[in-house]
Amino acid sequence: MSRINKICVLTSGGDSPGMNAAVRAVVRTAIYHKLEIVGSMQGYQGLINNEFMKMNSSTVSGIIHLGGTILKSARSPQFRTPEGRKLAHDNLVKNKVDAMVVIGGDGTFTGARIFGQEFNMPIVGIPGTIDNDLFGTDYTIGYDTASNTVIEAVDKIRDTATAHSRLFFIEVMGRDAGFLALRSAIASGAEAVMVPEVKTDHQKLEVFLKNGFKKKKTSSIVIVSEGEDVGGAINIAKKVADEHPEYDVRVSILGHLQRGGSPSAFDRVLASRLGVAAVEALIDDQKSIMVGVVNREVVHVPFNQALKNKKKLNPALLNLIEILSA
Numbered sequence: 204m205s206r207i208n209k210i211c212v213l214t215s216g217g218d219s220p221g222m223n224a225a226v227r228a229v230v231r232t233a234i235y236h237k238l239e240i241v242g243s244m245q246g247y248q249g250l251i252n253n254e255f256m257k258m259n260s261s262t263v264s265g266i267i268h269l270g271g272t273i274l275k276s277a278r279s280p281q282f283r284t285p286e287g288r289k290l291a292h293d294n295l296v297k298n299k300v301d302a303m304v305v306i307g308g309d310g311t312f313t314g315a316r317i318f319g320q321e322f323n324m325p326i327v328g329i330p331g332t333i334d335n336d337l338f339g340t341d342y343t344i345g346y347d348t349a350s351n352t353v354i355e356a357v358d359k360i361r362d363t364a365t366a367h368s369r370l371f372f373i374e375v376m377g378r379d380a381g382f383l384a385l386r387s388a389i390a391s392g393a394e395a396v397m398v399p400e401v402k403t404d405h406q407k408l409e410v411f412l413k414n415g416f417k418k419k420k421t422s423s424i425v426i427v428s429e430g431e432d433v434g435g436a437i438n439i440a441k442k443v444a445d446e447h448p449e450y451d452v453r454v455s456i457l458g459h460l461q462r463g464g465s466p467s468a469f470d471r472v473l474a475s476r477l478g479v480a481a482v483e484a485l486i487d488d489q490k491s492i493m494v495g496v497v498n499r500e501v502v503h504v505p506f507n508q509a510l511k512n513k514k515k516l517n518p519a520l521l522n523l524i525e526i527l528s529a
């Protein structure tokens with residue numbers, strides 16, 4: 204018999220498409236198992252402000268297809284302080300909450316790990332970020348939708364790039380990780396990709412510009428991750444335009460549109476599976492873990508492991524770009 208009676212769910216950090224589907228799954232699973240459930244507004248900040256939303260089956264109807272998050276999201280500086288976390292805990296006790304499900308990325312899980320230890324609070328994390336940069340899960344919620352959004356935009360830019368025989372540097376999100384850049388580059392047929400994990404090889408870029416772009420002279424697309432070491436698409440494009448005045452160079456920064464929109468079928472199903480798994484893990488007396496998916500099976504990964512290790516880009520995928528742009 205589980206010791207859990209009332210769960211609090213929250214979304215924190217950068218929002219990602221599919222967070223609502225995950226909230227819905229958490230709420231409905233709690234109801235299914237006859238547990239009480241509330242939502243904290245604006246992530247951890249809602250715990251500090253005592254801003255809870257009573258959740259029931261109808262509060263999560265009609266949200267599976269919505270981007271953003273009905274619980275709002277935030278990065279709470281106050282929750283990083285012991286005083287802020289004490290306030291948060293006092294409010295959870297006042298509201299009789301005895302377990303939590305947090306949906307977000309590494310910042311969210313770092314907060315959860317500390318809070319869980321300090322107050323012996325059972326917490327399970329669901330990975331929600333378009334960056335897909337969490338170790339221990341093949342996919343994070345929102346990554347698939349964001350990849351589709353990027354390729355739709357790149358396809359459109361390709362039309363105009365080809366019409367003018369231009370070289371485009373397109374910047375995508377990913378402060379510290381190139382998963383979104385790499386996947387979208389393959390799927391959009393980009394000629395090159397620049398990611399934070401690989402130091403930019405200027406010689407390689409030169410060879411690509413001379414052999415690839417000059418030879419084809421139709422259009423070229425280079426996908427640049429915002430965290431790339433030269434400092435983003437604007438800097439790279441400037442460098443290339445200075446060195447090659449003969450090329451017609453343009454830049455496009457896709458920005459926050461990558462975080463919005465209706466989640467893909469893949470993200471909705473992933474969010475639904477992980478929402479169910481998170482609540483069932485709490486019922487099973489588990490704590491300080493992230494639920495993820497590896498080889499299509501749900502897995503439980505300790506926060507320590509998910510946070511300590513760095514997920515690596517697949518070198519075979521990096522190689523694909525080079526082969527396919529020949």
Ligand code: F6P
Binds near residue numbers: 217308333334378429
């Ligand atoms: O972590 C998700 C993410 O979208 C990153 O890819 C990006 O660097 C960052 O959030 C942007 O954050 P903000 O919305 O605070 O500008």
